[in-house]
Amino acid sequence: xxxxxxxxxxxxxxxxxxxxxxxLDIGGTNTRCAVFHTEQDDPVLIDRTAxxxxxxxxxxxxxxxxxxxxxxxxxxxxxxxxxxxxxxxxQNKIILAPNVPGWKDYPLGDLLAQRFGVKVLVNNDARMxxxxxxxRGAGRGHNDIVYFTVSTGLGGGVITGGQILHGALGIATExxxxxxxxxxxxxxxxxxxxxxAFSSGTGIHNYVSxxxxxxxPTALKSPSPNTKEIAEAAMVGDALALEAFNRAxxxxxxxxxxxxxxxxxxxxxxxxxVSQSGDLIFKPFRESLEKHVxxxxxxxxxxxxxxxxxxxxxxxxxxxxxKQNL
Amino acid sequence: xxxxxxxxxxxxxxxxxxxxxxxLDIGGTNTRCAVFHTEQDDPVLIDRTAxxxxxxxxxxxxxxxxxxxxxxxxxxxxxxxxxxxxxxxxQNKIILAPNVPGWKDYPLGDLLAQRFGVKVLVNNDARMxxxxxxxRGAGRGHNDIVYFTVSTGLGGGVITGGQILHGALGIATExxxxxxxxxxxxxxxxxxxxxxAFSSGTGIHNYVSxxxxxxxPTALKSPSPNTKEIAEAAMVGDALALEAFNRAxxxxxxxxxxxxxxxxxxxxxxxxxVSQSGDLIFKPFRESLEKHVxxxxxxxxxxxxxxxxxxxxxxxxxxxxxKQNL
Numbered sequence: 001x002x003x004x005x006x007x008x009x010x011x012x013x014x015x016x017x018x019x020x021x022x023x024l025d026i027g028g029t030n031t032r033c034a035v036f037h038t039e040q041d042d043p044v045l046i047d048r049t050a051x052x053x054x055x056x057x058x059x060x061x062x063x064x065x066x067x068x069x070x071x072x073x074x075x076x077x078x079x080x081x082x083x084x085x086x087x088x089x090x091q092n093k094i095i096l097a098p099n100v101p102g103w104k105d106y107p108l109g110d111l112l113a114q115r116f117g118v119k120v121l122v123n124n125d126a127r128m129x130x131x132x133x134x135x136r137g138a139g140r141g142h143n144d145i146v147y148f149t150v151s152t153g154l155g156g157g158v159i160t161g162g163q164i165l166h167g168a169l170g171i172a173t174e175x176x177x178x179x180x181x182x183x184x185x186x187x188x189x190x191x192x193x194x195x196x197a198f199s200s201g202t203g204i205h206n207y208v209s210x211x212x213x214x215x216x217p218t219a220l221k222s223p224s225p226n227t228k229e230i231a232e233a234a235m236v237g238d239a240l241a242l243e244a245f246n247r248a249x250x251x252x253x254x255x256x257x258x259x260x261x262x263x264x265x266x267x268x269x270x271x272x273x274v275s276q277s278g279d280l281i282f283k284p285f286r287e288s289l290e291k292h293v294x295x296x297x298x299x300x301x302x303x304x305x306x307x308x309x310x311x312x313x314x315x316x317x318x319x320x321x322x323k324q325n326l
Numbered sequence: 327x328x329x330x331x332x333x334x335x336x337x338x339x340x341x342x343x344x345x346x347x348x349x350l351d352i353g354g355t356n357t358r359c360a361v362f363h364t365e366q367d368d369p370v371l372i373d374r375t376a377x378x379x380x381x382x383x384x385x386x387x388x389x390x391x392x393x394x395x396x397x398x399x400x401x402x403x404x405x406x407x408x409x410x411x412x413x414x415x416x417q418n419k420i421i422l423a424p425n426v427p428g429w430k431d432y433p434l435g436d437l438l439a440q441r442f443g444v445k446v447l448v449n450n451d452a453r454m455x456x457x458x459x460x461x462r463g464a465g466r467g468h469n470d471i472v473y474f475t476v477s478t479g480l481g482g483g484v485i486t487g488g489q490i491l492h493g494a495l496g497i498a499t500e501x502x503x504x505x506x507x508x509x510x511x512x513x514x515x516x517x518x519x520x521x522x523a524f525s526s527g528t529g530i531h532n533y534v535s536x537x538x539x540x541x542x543p544t545a546l547k548s549p550s551p552n553t554k555e556i557a558e559a560a561m562v563g564d565a566l567a568l569e570a571f572n573r574a575x576x577x578x579x580x581x582x583x584x585x586x587x588x589x590x591x592x593x594x595x596x597x598x599x600v601s602q603s604g605d606l607i608f609k610p611f612r613e614s615l616e617k618h619v620x621x622x623x624x625x626x627x628x629x630x631x632x633x634x635x636x637x638x639x640x641x642x643x644x645x646x647x648x649k650q651n652l
C-alpha cells in the first residue's frame with residue numbers, strides 16, 4: 001500500500017479505517033463474540049458467555065455480550081452469527097437447533113437487526129468454519145473444498161467452484177445425515193444408519209457402550225465411557241476401544257469416498273475433537289478410502305489436512321462471509 | 327431488439343447472425359450431432375452415426391459426422407461434446423468411458439480442435455442433460471437442481487447457486503456411485519452397495535435374475551429378463567417383479583433424501599428409461615423419501631418432475647454450456 005501523499009488521502013484512510021464487524025459463534029455450551037476492525041484479518045477481541053437453552057434468556061445473553069463489546073469509536077457495519085442446526089440463510093432464521101430447544105423457526109437475524117439497527121446475517125456453524133478454513137486456514141488457494149467437523153456430531157461445509165454451497169434455503173451440506181447403511185445404528189436426528197451415527201464421537205461412544213452391555217471384555221471401567229476415555233484405552237491397546245476407532249475410521253472412509261464422487265474436491269479438511277485422534281482414526285480411514293474410491297484420479301491431486309484455525313474458525317469464517325455480503 | 331437504424335447496424339446484425347455451434351452426444355450405441363444457429367434455441371438439424379468401441383474408428387466416425395454437417399454459410403464458433411464416463415473438463419479429455427474401452431485418458435477435445443481449428447469443450451453426458459433441463463426443460467427458473475438419469479446406470483448432474491457443479495477436475499456428481507449399504511449388491515463399477523446397484527435398470531435386472539436363480543416364483547419366462555419385461559410383469563401383478571420395483575423405489579428414496587440433505591435443491595428432475603415406469607417406482611420412492619428425509623422443510627417447496635427434453639437434453643445442454651464458455 002502506498003503512503004498517503006495528500007491530506008485528503010489521509011482523511012479518506014482514517015474514515016475507511018473506522019469500520020468494525022461483530023461476529024458470534026453460538027455453541028451448545030458457550031457463545032463466543034469477536035470484534036473485527038475491517039482493515040485487519042484477526043479479531044481485536046474475543047469474549048464469551050454461557051449459552052442457555054432457555055429461549056428468552058438466550059437472546060438476552062447474546063444481546064448483552066454484543067452491547068458489552070460494541071466498539072465506541074467505530075461504525076459497526078454488521079453482525080454475523082454462526083449457529084448450530086438448520087439455518088434459513090434467506091430469512092436469517094434458525095429452523096431448528098438441537099441444542100437450543102426453544103429455537104424452532106427462531107428469527108434470530110430479525111431480532112438482532114431490530115435491536116442494533118445494523119445488517120445481521122445468520123448461517124450454520126460448520127459451514128462458517130468451512131469458510132474460515134477456505135479463506136484463512138488449511139483450504140487457502142483451493143476452490144473446491146469439503147470440510148468435516150467430527151466431534152459430538154458430524155457436520156460440514158462445502159466450497160464448490162469458489163462458491164459457498166448453501167442450497168435453496170441454506171439447509172444444504174448436512175454432511176453427517178446421509179444413509180450409509182439402512183439397517184445401521186440410530187442417529188441423534190432420529191433416523192438410522194447415518195454417517196454421523198458411525199463416525200462421530202457419539203457414534204464411537206454408543207458402539208462401545210452397547211458392546212460393554214453385551215459383555216465385550218475391555219479395560220474401560222465406565223459402562224458408558226466418553227470418546228476421550230475410549231481414545232486413551234485404544235492408545236494402550238484395549239481391543240474394544242481399538243475396534244470402535246477402526247469402525248469409525250472405516251465408515252469415515254466410505255463417507256469421504258461418497259463425497260469425493262459427489263464434489264471432486266481438491267482439498268478435504270477435518271476439524272473437531274475426534275479428528276485430533278491421529279492414526280487411531282486416520283489409519284483405518286485411509287485404508288477404507290482407498291478401497292472405496294471409484295478411481296485413483298479422485299485422490300491424485302487431493303490435499304487431506306487437519307483444520308488450522310481451531311476454535312476460531314467459526315468466528316473468522318463468519319467475518320469473511322459477512323464481508324462478502326455487505 | 328430495436329430495428330437497425332443505419333446501414334452499419336444492419337451489417338453488424340448480419341455478421342452476428344452468421345454463427346453456428348456444433349454439439350455432439352456420444353452414447354454407447356449412437357453418436358448424435360446437432361447444428362445450432364446461435365440466434366436460435368433449437369437445433370437446425372440433428373444427425374446420427376453408430377458409436378464404435380474401436381478407438382481409431384470412433385474418432386474418425388465422429389470427425390466424419392461433423393464434416394458432413396459443417397455449415398457452409400456460417401462461421402462455426404465451437405464444438406461441444408457430451409461423453410459418457412469421467413471427463414476432465416479442464417483438459418477436455420475423457421479419463422475413462424466404460425462403454426468405449428479404448429478411451430482411457432483420451433484427448434478428444436485436443437483431437438477435434440486440431441482437426442477443425444475451433445474451440446472444443448468436452449463434458450459428461452448426464453451433467454449436460456442436467457444443464458439442458460435447467461436452461462430449457464423442467465428446471466427452468468431454478469438455481470438449485472439435482473438431476474438424475476435412471477436408466478441402465480444411474481448418473482446425474484447438479485446446479486447449485488446457479489452454477490454447474492464440476493469439481494476440481496470435472497469428475498464430480500457421480501451421483502450413482504455412493505455407498506447406501508456397505509454389504510449391498512455389486513455395482514457395474516466394481517464396488518458394492520452403490521445407489522446405482524439398487525435403483526438403476528441393471529440393479530432391477532440383477533435382483534430379479536438372482537431371485538429367479540434362487541427359485542422365487544414368477545410369471546417371467548426368461549431367466550434373465552430386461553427392465554421392460556420386468557415392468558410389464560409388475561403391471562399385471564407379478565409378485566417378484568413388483569418386489570423388484572418396490573426395492574428400487576425404496577433405495578431411490580434413500581438416495582434422493584441423501585441428496586436433499588447435501589444440496590437442498592428447489593427442484594429434483596428424473597430422466598432416463600426407468601423413470602418412465604410411473605407409480606411402479608415412484609410410489610415406493612415417495613414413501614421412502616418421506617420416511618428418510620431429515621425434516622419436512624426439505625420437501626416443502628421442492629418441485630419433483632420428470633425431464634422434459636427427452637433424447638435432446640444432452641445436445642441442448644451442451645449448446646447452452648458452450649455458449650456460456652465462448
